[in-house]
Amino acid sequence: MTTPSKKILVFCDGTGLDGLIASDILCDQGASKATNVLRLSRAVKPFRTDSTGRKIPQITFYQSGVGSDSDFNGQGFTTAKLIQAYGRVVASKIRDAYTFIAQNYESGDEIYLFGYSRGAYTARKVAGLIDRIGLLSRRDLGQFFDICSRLQKDPNSVARPTTEIPVKCVGVWDTVGSVTVPKTLGGIVTTPVPKEVLDSLGLTDCSLPNCVKMARHAVAFHENRDVMRVTLWDAPTVDGDNRVKQVWFGGGHSDIGGGGEFRELADITLFWMATEIDSLIELDHSMLWGSHIIPPKGWRGGWGAAQPYNGNAEDMATRVFGSTTREAQITGRIATRLHASLRQSPQPSNPRNMLTVKTIKGTVPKYVELTAGTLEHDLMTKWNSSGQAFHPESPQSVFTRLPATFLGGALDVVGGVVRVSADIVGGVTSALGRLWG
Template sequence: MAKLYKNGQLIQSKQLSLPDNLNRTLNYIGKSNWTNDGYFEGQMTEVRVWNTARLESELQRDMYQRLKGNETGLVAYWPLNEGSENIAKDQTSNDNKGTINGATWQQEQLPIQTQLSQPVELGQVGGSIATPAKPELSVTSDKGDQIQSTDKEDRKDSQLSGADNSEPTKPSHTSKKKRLVVCCDGTWNQLASSYPTNVVKFARLVKHSADDQTPQIVHYISGSGTAEDDNLIERLGGGAFGWGIDRIIQDAYRFLCMNYNVEAEDEIYLVGFSRGAYIVRCLAGMIYKCGLLSRSKIRELPKAYQLYRNFKISPNAPEYQKFRQDNSKKIDTEQDYLQYRVPIKMLGCWDTVGALGVPDVVPWLSLDKLWNRKYEFFDARLSPIVENAFHAVAIDEKRKSFPSTAMEKNEKNPEQVVQQVFFAGEHGCIGGGTEKYRGLSDCTLKWMIDEAKKLGLEFDLTEKYGEEFQIKPEPTTKFDNRVTGLYALGGEAWRPIKSAKVAVHGSVVERLKADPNYRPQNLLPLLQDLLPS
């Protein structure tokens, strides 16, 4: 049994195996000539291989310590600062050299001050690492995207996360601000999907570190109902019902609790599409109600979630105040009611659907409504801790089962920025994931990235990630918003545009001018303003 850890977090646990005609002293991680597993992408600073059981807490505690090479159970140790061509030198006496294929070596200043140097970058052309057979792998990566084993069983998505899940051991770390970026995908969307959603693109394009070396740590979570769910029933339930929502919200919350540094005044960015948009909005609400737990209080997470889901009690009730004071991180603020509630720099959503975050996909059956009742938004208003919120909304979504859930400004924060902007296209055109609608989904992606850049988040928009990650907005892209199949049973209706202040993106005006046949019914009252004669 091999366990693969990245930055102290378990990302895979599998029985590694090889064909009989291969040397059984080796195991391969990544692309090989007999499997279809994915390539490594990103950067790594060192690899540790153990053949003895170690607790995750031990790995997290030790991952910033330089090893001597003679530790009990350590069978290979590659700091990746010594090597030549495709060989990584082993610092143990076992002389288990690592063979690294398709990689380039580079000297780089790390965003986290460790003794590590010369990370190996595994680019799009791909690579693999050969390791001693059936090890327990502890992988410490400075900046990583995806690590997979070559087992032929169904694989689970790894997280786009470069997070350090333990307190750094060097004092210099504590004052270094970092940006924590949580990206939650929509139902049935994942990294391995045939075409990436805007959430995947956003996550991939965030720089590992800003130009001033500020770390930017991305935590990607695939949507419910994906291959991460173990069977067909769970996958279908994750889509039609709220199965998996509790787990995903707590996963994202745990990541922030373990990584947010109050003294450094870290910044939090939350983005999501569809169900993922609902999840990040819930996450913001949970932070407002419960604060972010201190690491020493992380075992209180189940209680925090239970409190969050109790919508009958005000977040300012004595019970919540005591919980925050006893368990949550305290920030320096002049507003007493915000002392235990960390701010959220940005909340970005692509087309939040339904009061439950779940489309009513079985319109004649009330079971899904009853099952999902506990997930209903208790208040569409944003939490006052959200500093900037952006919501891309589909103009042309006509399925009654896909009503938009608006964002409302919270009057407790008069400086709160809320932009709710309408874009051409149906639900999928807004959040991406369909290649033929790319021209429209890239319009919303560019808008979201531009707004994030204004707040300080930095992106790598070069061509290094390939053609599908290039942003190419095309407002006149054709789409099909006919309501058919199961959704036709729920009926159709144009989404009402009720707000007194309606923001329509410029790409919509461009489409209106280019195509005289494009006249959505919900925009008809606004045409005179949008297309002045």
């Protein structure tokens, strides 16, 4: 096997998420708002040492999510919510990620792309562009948008590259579908519901580019909001074939990608992804372990037993758009795998519009078992050997911080547990940023 010159790793975060201005310390359990994209990017070491002792540079680029733009004080722009909702700057995110790779790539380098939510969509589009047009030279990077425009209008007008540039791995969390643009009249937004643009740039959203050698997708089993439709790869998971693994985990969208207040389930998907790439990338395991949840006293469940987020029931801003479970995609023609942790998933405390393994109709997909000695297996062992259990937050702890949060959120009582849901009060515009991932 040829030793790569260097490894280029691009991490694309979800909508409205910017780890560069997050105050969380990632090696601390208090890092509740850090997404898995951010946590994994920070765990990448500067070098990987090969079997000969040679140090291989690992060049990392973290990209904040759509609508996360801020000033030097870390304050977001007032238009950020609209930008989040409509995804109008997805094109610039794709351009920036693609340009970073093209600017730094040399023959023999390894390319890795990671993303969450709309950032996952960005990462996948970048891989598709690399497959479709190759990597432009530094001299030709100014033609990027011209080429993209031609691809959008007539894909056949752009020649395919003569030499394939391989993408070593694409690893994503719960890819949120397509590019959306606002419906306007004379430059004025006429409706909060955007128009959907499928298969942008002439690249099929569901296709896995031929240049991608390894594809990993962690998918939310319990997500039930119609506006959070997942985009699966149409490449099946085949036993014995290591190229594609598309695995369903317990939880809603933010349970899978992280960034929410409760991250017990997000830890499981993070450690799964880290396990999948651990032999390829030099990771600082202490960074991963330092920010994982340690079960507090009183837990009677164990690993994988945290309550999944019921987005349709708990997020009032999305109820108007309806609910849709992902059962059809789980039992569809694409060979699906359920993560072993789903066996421990409890009956939802708020079962409205919630799918469970027991309610799946038809053929139940296979489970993906854990391998002893891996990071994710060690995480399971630590949880189950602690003899403890996790209660997300006691009512007492909520009320101790009520004064600081009440004006920015609303109390939502779900399953007897008081939770604070931010951004519910503030109108549809401020909430739309959370609807389109």
